[in-house]
Amino acid sequence: MSSGEAEMEMSIRTDRMELFKGADSFSNQPHNHRHFYQFTVPVQGICHFTMDNRPFRLHEGDGLVQHPGAEHYLHLDDASSVIIIKFRQDALQLDNGPNTRPEFAERQWMNPLDLSRRFQHWTTELMFTEEKEPLAAQETEIQVLHYLKEALYGSSMFDGKLENRGNHFVRDVHLDRVLEYMHECYSSAVSIEELSAIAGQSRYHFMRMFHAYTGVTPYQYLLRLRIEDARIQLRNSSASIAEISCSLGFSSASQFHRIFLKVVGLTPGEFRRSGR
């Protein structure tokens, strides 16, 4: 782990990436990175970002990609925070070949609540495993890069399908409220009626709007939240698969087994034994 700039809340560095979190009135001076891409996402408040003399007013979840060599600097409003992930130029080019420039949009929308939680998990994992368990730290690094790759290349559950008008991504406060509720309650039974009531829309309209907003259906979104939690529990706890499936709100261990196999490609038991 490295210390980073003084104002940063958090700064962790591995071989292929760096994780930062800045908060409140954090600001920095114009600079660039020769060999690193940078992905900047405000997770609270407003981030005023300048890249190659172009000003951006980034709201929560409005991610912006900086290519190597792009001069940039930022400052945050009060009570704002930003997550910055830097990754080596070659880290994500798994499918493009070694000398191919990655093709992804400069603007990417990320779910700020989800990213905050993942960031907390990643940094915790890296802080407590990097020295004692290098393989576990490497696994966390792979998780971050996999998450970035899915998000930037458009196959993630949060793949930036938000309506885009001009240079600004349109937020929907009702659907954001639903997403927040789902992140809080994904381990209990959540019905479409309940979610559509929170959004203040009919169930049919809600399902369409939700799919347009996130790229997946409400139920798929919920299942993926559960599976992500399951991955963590399978890795980090000694609870039985039946206990984990029950704690995540699955109706039975058999149902959990089936869903996990479909999403991850391994059974829960195989996943745990593989040590992934």
Add this chain to the structure above:
DNA sequence: TTGTAATCAAAGCACAACAC
């Protein structure tokens, strides 16, 4: 924007295989 109806995936239950 909403509702209907068909389709398909997940839930629920029972049970088999396996390890201890």
Add this chain to the structure above:
DNA sequence: GTGTTGTGCTTTGATTACAA
């Protein structure tokens, strides 16, 4: 024998295409 993990089959409800 008991607990855990995985599979088969039917039912339920979520999703989607289409129409108004």
